[in-house]
Amino acid sequence: MKIKQLIFSAFGPFTEKHLIFDQHEKGLQIIYGPNEAGKSSALRGLKALLYGIQERTLDNFLHAAKELRINGCLQNGDGKELVISRRKGRKNTLLDGCGNVLDEQVLNPFLNGIKLPLFEALFGIDHQALQQGGQEILEQKGEVGQTLFSASLGSHSLHTVLEQLDVEAEELFKPRGSNQKINASLKLFSDLKKEIKDISLPSRDWDIKRHELDELTKELSEIQSELKNNWREVTRLIRIKNTLPKLAGHGDLFREQETLGDVVILPDDFVTRHLQTVKALEAAQLLLDKTTPRLDGLKDEVEKLSVNQDFLDQAETIEDLHARLGGHRKALQDKPHLKSEKEQLLTEAEYLLKDVRPDLDLKDIEVLRPILSRQKTITELGNRKALLLSSVKQVVTNQNETETQLKAARKDKNNLPDMASSEAINLTINAARKLGDLDGLIYSTQSDIQKLQSLCVDDLSRLSLWDGILEDLPALSVPNRESVNHFEKSFDDSDKRIQKLKEKAEEIGTALKAAMLNLDVMHLAGDVPTEEDLVEVRAVRDQIWKLLRREWIDSEDVSLESSHLLAGDSLPDTFERRMLDTDELSDRLRREAERVHAMASLQASEKALNLQLSEINQGLDACTVEKSQLDDEWNSIWTICRIIPRTPREMRLWLDDQEKLRNKVEQLKEYKQKNQGLERSRITHIKLLNEQLVDAGNKPSKSENLEPVLTACEDLSKQIDQVNKQRDVLNQTIDRLDADFESLSDEHLIATKELESWLEEWRKLMKGFGLAGNSTPSEVSDITDKLRKLFDTQKDAGKLQIRINAIDEDADAFQKQVVSMMNNMLPEENELSVEDAVIRLNSLLAENQSNKKQLKQINTQIEDAKNEIQESKSTIEIMTGRLDSLVLEAKCGEHSQLEVAQKKSDEYRRIKRELKAIEQELIQLG
Structure with a gap:
């Protein structure tokens, strides 16, 4: 990544500071300057541009935190450029050149995954960081040391490799882990070792x-052999025991077979055939x-029943007469009511005709029907009268109302006073209002001045370490924050x-005490032999x-030389004793190798710890001297x-308190200047407003505040506008009313002519109907309603007469058909009435139909009985033949002996089966 531009718009000590690095030639560009020139601030600004401004930054001493802004232009290895801007905030702080929010991910192609700590270590190394890195290199640890090593590679690969190795090492082994490969293998090895120990013998x-x-195997073999011999004897005796009862049973069965004598062995299905034949024979005899x-x-019932075929042939006609009998009766009952209703309708029609035209009879009412045909014309014409009268009245x-309103409007216009335009006074008011609430601003500013003055005095009294006055505070020269931060970091x-x-x-010290304690414990547990002791003992032994x-x-003669070695013993005894001591010490070294090794390790550890403690004490002395020098520089x-x-x-x-107090002092000065300008502006506008009041004939205001004068002028302006508005409205109203009055006069003339035309048309229509010309539309409507009712009544009376005639015709036809039927079927009962005759015919028809149905059912039953008798006789003959064949098969004399022969055959079969079973068991038992 290449930085082409850095622009510190508002950051630290900078305001619109531009650093341009867009030269085309390759090379190193250096930013240099004296102390406190802002190099460290520029480095912090670069980090803030790339990674964000810290939430509690100290670079807001010149610019407010929310105004901090850094701009820059970056270029990656592909030549792609990115213009960005960074503001102070918690989110959405990265912007583009137009101020639009950018995602932090757009910087990834330029930073290549380098985080802020690594960026500081790679590109923000100062003198102190170099010293720390050198020490960490010596100690083979630390991020700075790693960074200095990896700097020669042009990347942070060493750091990444070390992190990868740490992760892989943790996946293989952890001191307190259990799931890592080595930990799991060690645990499995320990478990298997324990399991081998537990199951080993x-x-x-x-x-x-x-x-x-x-x-035990030999003893078991002998016992099994003896048991096998005994079991053979037991088996032989059991066979004998089981055979004796069966032999006795075999003899008994032979004797029982001899008592049966000669037996005919019948087939297995003989019993079944015998039972089926007997059951079939008994069932056939019972059915017969x-x-x-x-x-x-059934034959007796047939002789008792009789059927008249003539009634059955006329069944459809008789049933039709019976079905029509109810309607015939109903028609005869309705006929008197219909005649009464008809007479009533004709009476009502005569009354209606007398109300309309008493000079006419009912037979002449057709001359009135044209009135009904033109009812729509009469109705429409009648409805128009009310509308025309209402229109004339409304006009x-x-x-009258328009004339009254016109007089009142002219009177109100004459009563209004004459006033000039409000344009001049409104301009003066608007000019004063544009400044806002001057009185409030002045009062608020004076209040702020008093409060701020009091706060400054209080803050000055609380600002310890300095005894100056408020006026001297802005010029007070104090160290900058970078120096304070530098000393704070140095002290820390x-x-x-x-x-x-x-x-x-x-x-x-703790480790040293532990090592010394372990040495004391080993000494208390007994002397620990060492290699030096063995060398010394061997040297004495070799000397002797x-x-x-x-x-x-x-x-x-070596007595003089050996005197100090003998200790009262002879030289051979001394040599022998020394020889044993040497062997014993050598054996102890082998047996107590672990104690010997532990003792040597503890002694070496004690020596190394004492050396480290001495070096640390020297370092503490150097640090104390360095801190003393730092205190002198700070003061x-x-x-x-x-x-x-x-501190x-x-x-x-x-410094924060002093800076805040200095800002407050400067703000206090600004407030005082602002208050003076507001006072001058208020006086000027009060003067201009009073001049407008005087020009309008009012007295000037004596108030020193602007608001009362403005209120008086605004009231005057409203009064002027209201009077002029009323005059304009009244003028418009008078013009409108004059036009309305002329229009109403024309409407009155038209409405009068339409009413006269209607009266002429109405008289002609009434004359054509034979009615008076002065008849009202309501009277004519009443007449038409009565005429419609008259014609409807006459029509209903005609319908009733038609129904009465139809009843008479149907009754006559029905009676003739019944009389004809009676003459043909029952001439001896001609004296019956029509209704009784129909009922008698229907009753006889039902009786004959019932007898015919019963006769048919009985004949069917007779045929079924004859068939059953024939089948029963045939079955009895067949079953008797079968019994005869069974008697021949059983070689007995008659049918009753078949059961005895069957039992003897079954008993013989049983004895044979039991003998065969006993013989089979004897064969199996040997």
């Missing part, structure tokens, strides 16, 4: 168990005995180093051996302010 115990198994009497009874009323780093060294010293050889082989930058500073954190808060 010592060789001595295995030999004992194997010997016991051999003896039951059917014969029933047949005789006269409207003329120094304290952290000291604290880190103290914690490390405490940690090493040399003396002994000199004494034995060379016959030298020196506050000397020009005549302030004895506290940088406290002094940054003091």
Whole structure:
């Protein structure tokens, strides 16, 4: 990524500061400048542009936080450029060149996944970070050290590789893990080792168990052999025991077979055939005995029934007469009522005719029918009269009302006063109103001045460490925030180093105490042999051996040289004792190798910890001297302010308070200037408004405030506008009423002519109907209603006469048909009435139809009975033949002996089956 432009519109100490890097030639571009020139602020601005402005940034001392703005132009390796802008905020802080919100992801192709911490380590390394990185390189740890190593690669690959290796290592093994591959394998190995130990058996115990198994196997073989011999004898005796009862039963069955004598063995289905034949024979005989009497009874019933075929042939005609009998009776009953209703309708028609035309009879009413045919014309013409009269009346009323309103409007116009236009006064009012509420602004500004003055005094009293006055505060020269932040960071780093060294010293001290404690524990548990002890014992042993050889082989006197080694013993005894000591110490070194190794490790650890503790104490002394120098530098930058500073954190808060107080002092000055301008403007506008009041003939206002004068002028303007508006409205009203009055006069003339024309047309129409010319539309409407009712009544009376005639004709035809039927079917009963004759005929028809149906059913039953008797006789003959054949098959004399022969055959079969079963069992038992 290449940075082509950096524009600090409002950030830190910068305002519209432009840095251009768009040269075409490749090369390194350096930004340099003296201390406090803003290099660190520019670096923070670059980080803020790429990653966002910190929420609690300290770069808002010149510009408000919400006004902070950084612009820039970036170019990636493909030559693609991106113009962006960054503002202060919590979200949507990245903008394009037009101020539109951009997604943070658009920076990914330019940053290549580098996060802020890594960016600071790669491109924001200062002197202190370099020192820290060098120390971390020596200690083989730290992000800065990794960054310095990977800088030569042009990327952060080392950091990525280390992170990958850490992840892979954690997947393989964790000290307290359980699911990692190595952890799982170790656990499985431990479990298998424990399982092998649990299921393993010592060789001595295995030999004992194997010997016991051999003896028990031998003993089991002997017992099984004895058991097998005994079981053979038991089996033989059981066979004998089971055979004896069956032999006795076999003899009994032979004797029982001999008692049966000669037996005819019948087939297996003989019993079934015998039972079926007997049952069929009994059933046929029973059916024959039951059917014969029933047949005789049916024949007697047939002789008792009789059927008249003539009635059956005339069944349709008789049923039709019977169906029409109800209607005939109903018509005869309705006939008197219909005649009465007809007479009543004719009477009502005569009364209606007398009301309309008393000079006419009912037979002459057809001359009145044309009136009904023109009823629509009469109705329409009658309805027009009311409309024409209403129209004339409404026009006269409207003329009177319009004339009254016209007089009142002219009177109101004459009563209005004469007033000039309100344009001039409105211009003056608008000019004053454009300034807003001047009185309120002045009052608010004066109130703000008093409050701000009080706040400044209070804040100054609380601003410790400085004894100046408010007026001197804006010119007070104080250190900038970057210096304070630098010293704060330096103090914090120094304290952290000291604290880190103290914690490390405490940690090493704890480890040293633990090592010394472990050494004491080992010493209390007994002396631990060492290689040095073995070398020393062997050296003494070799020295005594040399003396002994000199004494034995060379016959030298070595008593003087060996006196300090013998301790009262002879030289051979001393050598032997030393020899045993050496062997014993060597054996102990082998047996107690772990203790020896632990002792050596603890001693080495103690020595290394003492060395580290000494180095840490030297570092603490150096850090103390460095902090003392830092205190002197910190105090020196506050000397020009005549302030004895506290800690940088406290002094940054003091600077915040001082900056806020300075802003308040400047704001107080602005408020005072603003108040003076407002006062001058108010006086000018009050003067102009009073001049307008005087010009209108009113007294000027004596108020010092602008609002009462404005109110008086606005009231005057409203009064002028209201009077002029009333005059315009009255003029429009008078013109409108004059036009309305002329229009109403024309309407009155037209309405009068239409009414006269209607009267002439109405008289002609009434004369044509024979009615008086002065008849009203309502009277004519009443006459037409009565005429319509008259004609409807006459029509209904005619319909009733037609029904009466039809009843008479139907009754005469019905009577003739019944008399003819009676003469043909029942001449001996001619004296019956028509109704009784129809009922008698229908009754006889029903009786004959019932007898015919019963006769048909009985004949069917007779045929069925004859068939059943024939079938029963045939079945009896067949079954008797079958019994005879069964008697021959059983070789018996008669039918009754078949059951005895069947039982003897069954008993013989049973004995044979049991004998065969016993013989089979004897064969199986041997």
